[in-house]
Each structure stands twice: as C-alpha cells, then as structure tokens.
Amino acid sequence: MDTSDIQKLTDWLIDGARSAASSTHMFGETCERIVAAGLPLWRVGLFIRTLHPEIYGRNFIWKPGAEVEMGTVDFQILNSPDFQNSPLIAVFQQGIEVRARVDDPASSRFPIVAELRAEGVTDYIALPLLFIDGSIHASSWTTKQPGGFTDAQLAALRRIVTPLTRISEIVTLTRTASSLLDTYVGNRAGERILGGQIRRGHTETMNAAIWLSDLRGFTSLSDRLPAETVVDILNLYFDCQVAAIRKHGGEVLKYMGDGLLAVFPIDEYVGDDQKVCSHVLEAAHESRVSVAEMQYSIGDVVERFRFGLALHVGPILFGNIGGGSRLDFTCIGPAVNLAARLEKIASRLHRTVVASEGFASICRGGWSDLGEFPIAGFSKAERVYGLIEETSAD
Template identity: 80%
Template sequence: MNITEVQKLIDWLIDGGRSATSPSRFMAECCERMVAAGLPLWRVGVFVRTLHPEIYGRSFIWKPGAEVEVGAVEYKILDSPDFHSSPLYIVFQQGLEVRARADDRQSNRFPIVDELRAEGITDYIALPLFFTDGSVHASSWTTKQPGGFTDEQMAALHGLITPLSRVIEIINWRRMAASLLDTYVGNRAGERILGGQIRRGHTETMNAAIWLSDLRGFTSLSDRVPAETVVDVLNNYFDCQVAAIRNHGGEVLKYMGDGLLAVFPIDEYVGDEQQVCSNVLEAAHESRASVADLQYPIGDAVERFRFGVALHVGRILYGNIGGGNRLDFTCIGPAVNLAARLEKIASQLGRTVVASEGFAGICRGGWSDLGEFPVAGFSKAARVYGLVDEKSAA
C-alpha cells in the first residue's frame, strides 16, 4: 500500500471530492485513486436508499476502464428471494460487515459468491455506510488478487470508509432534495427552488399553454364510496393524465382535489407556440382515451369515468406565493383564471376538451365554435371552442 496516496485520498474525501463534477464521476475518480494507492479493486458497488415514491434505492457500479453503471431499484426488491440471500441484506438490516472469500466454503450460502467466483474474483466484502441520521447504506468491494485482500489492504479500506460515507451522504442528500422537490412541486419549479428562488414574492413571468382539468361527478363519488377508494380512484385517474402531460413537455404544478393544473412553457422553446400547443392537444387526446378506458370495480358495479380539460395560452406569473414561511411555488394571473372558468363551461356543455379562442387560433384545425359565454370576473365574454370529433354529453 502507498500510505502517501492513501492520505491524499482521505484529504480529497474530507475536502468533499470537489474535483468530481457528478456522482458518477465521483465514484470513478474515488475508485481510480484507491487503485493508485494500492487497492487491487475489480468491482465496486455503492447502494443508497432514497426518498422516492417508486424507487427504494440507487446503485453505482464501477469496474476498471468502464463507465460507472447507475441503476434504480424498486420497492419490490424487498420481497425478492435474491435480495434476502444477499450479503447486502445483512448490511442493510443489521449494519454488519460481511466477507466472502472464493475459497471459503462457508461463503457458499451467498449465491452471488458463485457468480463472482466464475468471473475470477477471489474476495468479496460488503461494508455498511453509516450516515449521520442513523440510516445504514451499503458498499461492496471485490478483487481478483490471488488470496484476496491482504490485512494491510483491508485496514486501508476500513480507514477510507468513514470519510467516503460522509461524501456519499452529502451527494445523496442533494439528490434526495431534488427528487422530493421534483415529486411535490415539479421538475422546473424544483430546479428554481434549489437554485435559490425561495423568497416570497420571487416570481417571473412566463408565456405558457395552460391545462386545467376536473373529474366529472367527483362530489357524488366521494359521498357514496369509502375515502380510501376515492384516493385510489384519484390516483388511477391522475395516472391517465400525468404521463401524457410530461411526455409532451408539460409540468404538473398542482392537484386540487380532483383538479389538476399543468403548464407547458413556450419561452423555453424559442417562442414556437404552435408546436407547444400541438403537443398540449396531443396530450389531451391521449388523456381523453385513457380516462375513457379507465374502469374501476366498486361493489357489484364497474365504474366508468369522464373528465373535462380546458386549454388556454397566455402570460402567467410563476413563483413563490404564500404567507410567512409557508410558501407555494405556483402560477397565477388572468390567463390561469380564464382557464379555470373555461373548465366550468366545459362541464356545463358536457364537453371533454375545450379551448380558448387564443389556443384554438394557434393550434388550428379540428375545432368547432361553441359560441360566446359570459365569464365571471371578466368584462368580456369568451369565445369557446370544442373538438369537432366530440359531441356534447349535456
């Protein structure tokens, strides 16, 4: 072992590994420095749990001369027999170190050892990564060196694991913060918040297409079925829209009971409002088809659902609004208000998709003029358009 290089590596970790510009680059540079210090590493894995509604944890796998493989593991791994028979399970559950030499027959209780032995690996060690909040994460280290890791190499690895854990924890918290913001306020809003836009009144104007939708008959549904069923129905119903919205460049800003507010920024597309509005309309078509196909068994009946969505385009104020230290990152403005009024008109007309004159004028074709309607709070009546291929259900 090169003690000087080991100390340089420890100093680099204490300094935060700042020369690495990304988690993958940090993993690669750290392992390369370890090899330069005399650790004969072959395959290194780091496994961290995260706060995410769908993902249990993330993995980072390094091998010499290859790109770091980044993966995500869903919660179903907790029920997987392979996970329960893995050394990592012991690390996560008990916070214990697990070592498995290829020539140690007791190691055969771990199926992964057979796989590693076939690759020529002679030694495997799983080490816990203890975070300051008390949580336990995991790492795995392998070598092809004859006889496995020496005592000196193991001592060096144990000496590196604590400063390594601190840096990994910082990286994980940053990723977790971004993931939580993405989950609860949306990607663009999350990026702005992490970028420092956290003061009340910190807003900006943005030209955007606006989507405001509502589930028909929600009040009646809530009155006649258990609350748990209502939540499940809403989740299935929102699934019919969110994927289409995100796949076509939109961002969901808010859920309001059975209502959904989303925006499709136009300024970010160099003013190509026609393309953005076409994307919005395509998302509306997809959502309409998905909701129409949605079936939910309630009692002895199978419930079918209808919804309405209003599409508009205009300038909005986008940013932090609220009271005291409780803020909401949302959008407001006359354009949002008009979209909300149009959605109510869609309900009155029994229409699924309606658009303002401004939206229909940009995204031409396929619209029928439904007439002018008085709009609460606005001095002028609004001309409303509906899809030609849709008949009123009123």
C-alpha cells in the same frame, strides 16, 4: 500498498472531491486512486437508499477500465430472492460488515459467491455506510488477488469508507431535496427553489399554455365511496393525465382535490407557441382516451369515468406565493382564472375538451365554434371551442 496515497485519497474525499465533476466521477476516481495505491480492486458497488415514491435506491458499479454504471432499483427488490439471499441484506438490516471469501465453505450460503468464483474473484466484503440520520447504506468490494484481501488492505478500505460515506451523504441529501421538490412542485419549480428563489414575492412572468381539468361527478363519488377508495381512484385518474402531460413537455403544478393544473411554457424568443399548443392537444387526446378506458371495480359494479379539460394560452405569474414561512410555488393571473371558468363551461356543455379562442387560433384545425359565453369576473364574453369530433355527452 502505498499508505501515503491512501492518506491523500482520504484527504481528497474530506475536502469534497472537488476535482470530480459529478457523483459518478467521484466514485470512479476514488476506485482508480485505490488501485493506483496498490490495492487490486475488481468490481466495486455503492448502494444508496433514497427517499422517492417509486425508487428504493440507486447503485453505482465500477470495474477497471470502464465507466461507472449508475442504475436504480424499485421497491420490488425487497421481495426478490437475489436480494434476500445477498450479503447486503445483513448490511442494510444490521449495519454490519459481511465478508465472503470464495475459498471459504461458509461463504457458499450466498448464491452470489458462485458467480464471483466464475469471474475469478477471490474475496468479497460488504461494508456499511452509516449516514448521520441513522440510515444504513452499503458498499461492496471485490478482488482477484490470490488469497483475497490482506488485513492491511481491509483496514485501508475501512479507512476510506468513512469519508466516502460523508461525501455520499451530502450528494444524497442534495439529490433527495431535488427529487422531492420535483415530486411535489415539479421540475421547473424545483430547479428555481434549489437555485435560491425561495423568498415570498420571487416571481416571474412567462407565457404558457394552461391545462386545467377535473373529474366529472367527483362530489357524488366522494359521498358514496370510502375515502380510501376515492384516493385510489384519484391516483389512477391522475396517472391517466400526468404521463401524457410530461411526455409532451408540460409540468403539473398543482392537484386541487380532483382538479389538475399544468403549464406548458412557451419560449417567446423562439416563437414556438404553435408547436407547444400542438403538443398540448396531443396530450389532451391521449388523456381523454386513458380516462375513457379507466375502470374501477367495486364489488359487482364497474365504475367508468369522465373528465373535463380546458385549454388556454396566455401570460402567467410564476413563483412564490403564501403567508409567513409557508409558501407555495404556483402560478396565478387572469389567464389561469379564465382557464378555470372555461372548465366550468365544459361541464355545463357536457364536453370533455374545450379551448379558448386564443388557444384554438394558435392550434388551428379540429375545432368547432361552441359560441360566446359570459365569463364571471371578466368584462367581455369569451368564444369557446370544442373538439370537432366530440359531441356533447349526456
């Protein structure tokens, strides 16, 4: 094993692995450099826990001559027998090394050893990655070398793991920030914030289809049900819309109690307003079906739900608004205000989906003219359209 190559590798990692274009390339190049230094690796894994509402962690798997595979695992893995009986459980829980030499009878307590033996692996070691914040992550290293890893090779791996941990932490923090921003403010807003658009007043104008909805009867629902139940219902209700909105190119900007504000950006240079509005209408149809099918059992009573949705299209101001150091990345403008007024009209007319004349004129067909209505705060009445197949509900 060439110790000078190991030193060059650690120096490269400490310097930020600048020649690697991504985290997967960095991990792949690290493993390849270790092999080039004379340490015969077979299968190597990185397991990084993450701060995400649905994803427990990400794994990166390297094998000689193959691209690095990246995957995610959800929180169910914590209760799976494979994980509970894995050497990694001790790494995550105690932050200790775990070695399993295939020829050591004591290693048979790990079911994975039988799989490794079938592959021709002779040695396995799991090493903790200790982040500065105290969180514990893990790496696993295997070899087919007769007799397993030597003491010198294990020392080299431990030496490499230290800078590998630091650069993995930096990548993870960046990914976590991006993930949290996507979760709480949306993809486009998250990209802008990470890109430096963080000062109050940083805004831009864009044309967009606007989606504004709320849950019918929410006030009485909140009054007669426990708060925990109401939260559970709201989460199910929002699930009925968010999947369709994202599927068709929209972005949820804000939840306001039972209200949901989403936008579908329109590229004015491409002129794709008709295509975008058609996608919005498809999302509206899918959401309407999902909400209609939604049920919630409370004792012997099965609750059913209805919602109202207003669709409009127009220019919005999109960016940072707020006071002092507490900002919100949202959209404002007369078009948003009009959508909010239209949603109230939908409620008065007992309609599920209504649209402004601007939206209906772009996305033609399937609309019935519901008449003109005065709009609070606007100088002239607005003609409102409803889905032609939908009659007013009592």
